[in-house]
Amino acid sequence: MKKIIIILLLGVFACENSKEAKLIHNLAHITTAKKLDSLLFVLDATLSLEKRYKKTYKSKGIHYNQIPIRELYTYEKEGGYIFYTDSIQPEGKTILKELVEDLGMYKKEVDAYNESDSLYTWKNKYREIELDNYKTNYESITYFFSETYKSPIANASENIKKYTTEPVYYLEVTSNYSKSVLLVNNVNVYETNDSYNKNFSLNKYLLNGNEVIEIAFLIPEKGKNIDELKLDVRLIKKIGKEKIVSKLIKKELLATDKLNEKKIVYTYENEIPYNIKGWAKGEDLSKVKNLERMIENLYKKLGESILKGDEETINKMMYQYEFENLQLKYDDSYEASRDKWVGWLANTLNTYKYTTSKDFKIEISPNKQLGYTYSEDLSNMLIITGKGESKSFDYYFYLPKGSNELKIIR
Amino acid sequence: MNYIYTLIILTFLYSCSTSNSRKDNTYISNLDKATEGKSLEEIKKDITETLASFKSVLKIYNNPLFKNEIKDIKEEEYEPIFVKDETLVKESLNQFSSGVVFTQSFDEYQNRINFRFKEDTKKAIKGLPKHIKETKEPFKVYYKEKDIKNDSIANYGVYFGIDNSFGKMNFIDSIKVKHTLKYVATYEEIELSKELPKIKYNGGEIILNNIEKNYVYFTTSDTIKSPIKIQAYNKEGKPLYRKSYSRSGFEESIGKEKMTRFVEFFEKLEEKLNNNKFSSVTDFKEYVKENISALDYFNDEDGYYHRYLYFKGNVDKVKLFFAKERKQKDTIFTAINTTKFSNKIMMPTKDSMLFFNKKLEQILRVKNTEQEQLSETFFEDANYYYHYDFDKKKIDTVLVYYLKAYKNGMVVIQENTIDDDYQLVDSENKKIKNKKYNYLNEVGNNLFGYRDTKAFFISETGTEKYLKNISKIEETNDDDISLVINDDEGSFNEKYGLLNNKGVVITPIIYARIYDFKEGIACVENSKGFYGGINKEGKVVIPFKYNESFRFVNGLALVELESITKVINKKGKTILGINSSENVEVKGEGVDRIFLFKNKKYNAKGNLISE
Structure with a gap:
């Protein structure tokens, strides 16, 4: 039976190139791990599939669209393969030209070590190809098969919207107060008992472009003049590599319900093009009964799903979080969302226990919709542990209207 | 089994580069091992793989980096005069006199013995030149049950720092070992130079064909044995280093030529195998045996051996040292077992891990495990930590981030x-109350924990001892003794003391410096700049009265007292230079140390040897 399969497979490869009897295995057709398996079987039927990987083949029948290949080297199982050619081809044929014809234009990367060398790359969700021709009459091609996943997180990139202008806002703050609180759109961003000089990325607090953004500081002042504040705030709008110092259009000093506290408020016109759900339709958390238990359940559920490798629950709990985090960076690359999912899979593989905080302080943002917790008994709210591996998690959460389960959002 | 072919080639290359014996056919006997139980098809695969690796070695010879050329050397490099x-x-014979110890473990129902020097467990055996043949052969093994074994033990290895197989599983008390050296007692020295290019020797002749800059080419009749040593000298008579790119140092011409011929031979073999030219494995072996000897480099057609040598300097003359008289000397030492056996002795077998009590009765068997032992009761594999409950014959997975066992038996977790x-x-996997540390530091065999910037000594039972006024702890060359340091007065004014393996400060932390222990005594500098010794x-x-640091060798130390050098023994008694204003001088090292005092010579032990 085995022999029959070999003959059949040989037949398939031979038919592809019946004109040129010597060149029978065309690597231009080896585009998936399965096809590579079949080729390796034909080249080396006596070896098991496992052994065929990490092996070099020098069969004279291997070619790339009629360009003979000197050597074919396979990576570990399903990783991919490398092949080389090193002889002058008739009519100036090169694999580079063939690849351009097959796959379209490449991306050229200059070698960081030797600027005269460059790599030609073609990347998509299913494979990555690198061509290196640093020597004359020599081409080395590395062909990797990328792992693809069906989970929503892994494919979040497909739902990311791209815009002609994609601004990212930063706030540069120098505060000389002994303590202060920074709020963006009534969400607690930073609270400290010290003076500081820091940058804050604002996009994660911005849900759409229709808002007038309010940046506020709670500061220990009594009746100071607005121009004498010990505070320096700059808003930076970054579009691509261009940095623009944006105007904070309004500034006012307001009283709060605390005697020794004032609120200084800045506003600016927001030009964010995306529109994400975020916590916009969240319940007033200050009115939620059993919030503490809900928080405990939230982290317990996440810990449990990681421990059990429950991919469905992880996707349900974390998709919106991962999606919005990519959208606010306008990152629609398949690698980014795949990496996010690979990270979660690694968590499930390496974890043999999880620990959740039992003693924590709840902080509800002034908008009442977004909550955050500070663990008092652990370093973080959730810690997952494996042998020599651990990860910690703390999230902003909200309660969708009508739901009795909190949702992780930042 | 592929490595056997490699071995065949290497033994061939090696034997030909160091001896002229045409009968040195170790590589042929290896052939049987290489082909044992194999089909021709399997042999073919082995040959192909070996060939590929040796072809890549051959490429190295062609690398310009390794190419030799005749040139004027501006910055010469000198080697020591031939000893x-x-x-x-x-x-070499004397090196075991300070005591040898060993640790014992078990593997596949066999003893595993690891030999070490008693005084310095990290010390390696003294290296000897290739021509001195050294053997360490056990001739009596004393077992715990008073049994003595002295037959069929000669093949047990006595290699230091690695596990040696030592017969069937049984507690060994001590091992008597005979250490033998076969060496050249007297040499014949032949000098070659431009002025003296041809010499008759031993019924043949030695001819210097060329001596130019860093290059020497000479031939010897093939009836003359290889010289033990070839040393080249520059005009000032300084010995020059030989240029070599491999540890064995054989000439490029020999290595490359042999390798090329080997590759050719293997290619021929591969071709014959591919074309089914052999009817059986025996047929294949016969062919190899018949033809491999034809490769012998020294079957030179002109009756001479040719040597092309390159040196790291400009050569004026060459000296060849030939063996004249060979002798043998031996000594006997007893190695003592220092293993502290617990009541859970582990022994791996092919498919299981077995545990024995001190009576060597099996108490537990764990099948198909790849676990490694961390402490008496804690184990690990790639994914988990485990705790063994030997009484209940139960294994629990320990789900913690990190677990580490220290030499004193203590185990910590994160x-x-x-x-x-x-x-x-503790060993039962129970947390010891109130014993948490910010970090731990193992120094030699001693364990220290740090909590809120305070240092604690942690005993083997887990009790802690606060170490007052100690800011740093470092190693000494005795694993049981730690160097404790107080830097309260700044890093330029550190004070040193010593702490033992019970956590007791045995030398107060008041000294300016403490040196390594030598023969049981460490030289110490006090705060006034005087040197003394502590045990x-x-x-x-x-006593603290000497002006320079000193160290004991063969029981004696050269000291300086008020600018006069003297020799003292370990009791502090002056052996040479009493009440004298004349210095004692020292020459040589180790057992060859000679003291010169008032025109008299004293040996390494301080005894008068000549006027």
């Missing part, structure tokens, strides 16, 4: 993350 064997032999404090646990109990045994 005759007698000195090396004396040192519960969840790398940021957690280190918690001490391993921390007691001052040499």
